[in-house]
Amino acid sequence: MRFPLSQPTLGKEESDNVRDAMTSGWISGTGPYVSAFERALEQITGRASATAVSSGTTALELVLSALGVGPGDEVVVPALTFAAPAAAVLTVGAVPVLCDIDPGTWTIDPDAAGDLLTPRTKAVIAVDLMGHPCDYERLAELEVPIVEDAAQAHGARTGKGPAGGFGIASIFSFHVNKAITTGExxxxxxxxxxxxxxxxxxxxxxxxxSSRYHHSVAGRNGRMTNLSAAIGTAQAGRWDELVAGRAEVGRRYDAHLAGHGFTPRPKQPWASPSCWLYCVTAPERDAAVERARRGGVDARAIWPALSDLPLYREYAPRPCVHASRVSSTAMWLPTWSHMPEEDVAAVAEALR
Structure with a gap:
């Protein structure tokens, strides 16, 4: 494709850090860059503790296990999300309970989540979908542990603080398509x-x-490597720049596509969403995606609602009508920090 869906924005500091880690020979799952990356994340989010791990999915599994979630337990999960939250619940032996979304945010609907709580509910995973924070004030009223999945929300905020700072715990992903990346x-x-x-x-x-080789619980290897953290430490130092770069790409798409039948994803006045992948809805989404792809643009339909997938359908106790509607009309466009204006214009022209 002439215009990929996303690509990392890497520079000299990332290369220098990786070279330094390689020269030191410290490339495995511990090391000074891991600690430096964790301290940077604490400072950015205001959290007391950060633990760098191998993926966002691993982070979810670790949080659920640490909360004691297991067989016989239920965890409420939004029906519109990448599959990782529901898969993590199944991985620890619990049952995901799929919940519909709020059409005004595309994030989990607190009222619908409240209706799904049972004595077996041990947590709610709230996904800051495509960079829009969930309504954490209303979710707190549920009085169950809230796990914030901020994988797509680097740099997003509400009036109460930054994404990554909500719930009993939060997680980030640094996959290569995120604004801040460590590769995986x-x-x-x-x-x-x-x-x-x-x-x-x-x-x-x-x-x-302090007690190497004395295993107090059955754990796993979920650590981030020092090589990955070397990239992450440099990226964290550019956090504001990289987040702002994607936000500017989103504003340019808004201008190019206005009046052409494409509707940007909704946002609420109490939130300052980040731009992960620029997302619009279109009444003939599939035709628009195909038209763009013929023009060399890696536009993509978003994920199907989990409640519409055979693997997860049985975990939806009620219809998830809003999740299904959004999943059938929304699409992503190529997005990365400092994407050239001429590329944004060319993508928009391919769509139009």
Missing amino acids: GGAVLTDDPELADRVRLLAHHGMKE
Whole structure:
């Protein structure tokens, strides 16, 4: 494709850091860049503790395990999201309960989530979908642990603080298509010291650093490598620049597509969403995607609603009509930080 869906924005500092890590020989799942990246994430989000891990999905699994979620438990998950939250619930042996979205935010509907709570509910995973924060004030009224999935929301905010700072714990993804990337990678953030210790223990094979090879629990290897963190440390230093770069791409798309039948995703006045991948809806979405792709543009239909997939359909106790509607009309356009204006214009022209 002439215009890929996304691409990383890497520079000299990322290369220098990786070269330094390689020269030191410290390239595995511990090292000074891992610690530096974790401290940077704490400063950016205001969280007390960050644990860098191998992926956003691993981060979700670790949080659920650290909260004691397991067989017989239920976790409420939005029906419109990448599959990782629901898959993480199944991985720890629990049952995902799919919930419809609020059409004004495309994030989990707090009222619908409240109707799905049972004595077996152990948590709600709230996904900041495509960079729009969830309504955490209303979710807090549910009085169950909220796990914020901020994988797509680098740089987003509400009046109460930055994405990554909500819930009993939050997670980030640093996959290559995110504004801040480590190639593959993730992080768990929390203000609860006991939960932080539990996450770190589980991610390090159930070993404490002070008692190597003495396994107190059955853990896993969920660690981020020092090489990945070397990239992440440089990216974190450019956090505001990279987030602002994608926001500018979103504003340019808005201008180019206005009046041509494409509707930008909704946002609420109490939120300052970030631009992960620029997203619009179109009444003939599939035809628009095909037209763009013929022009060399890697436009894509968004994920289907989980409630419409055979694998997850049984976990939707009620119809998820809003999730299904959005999933059938929304599409992504190529987006990356500092995407040239002529590229944005060419993509828009291919769509028009």
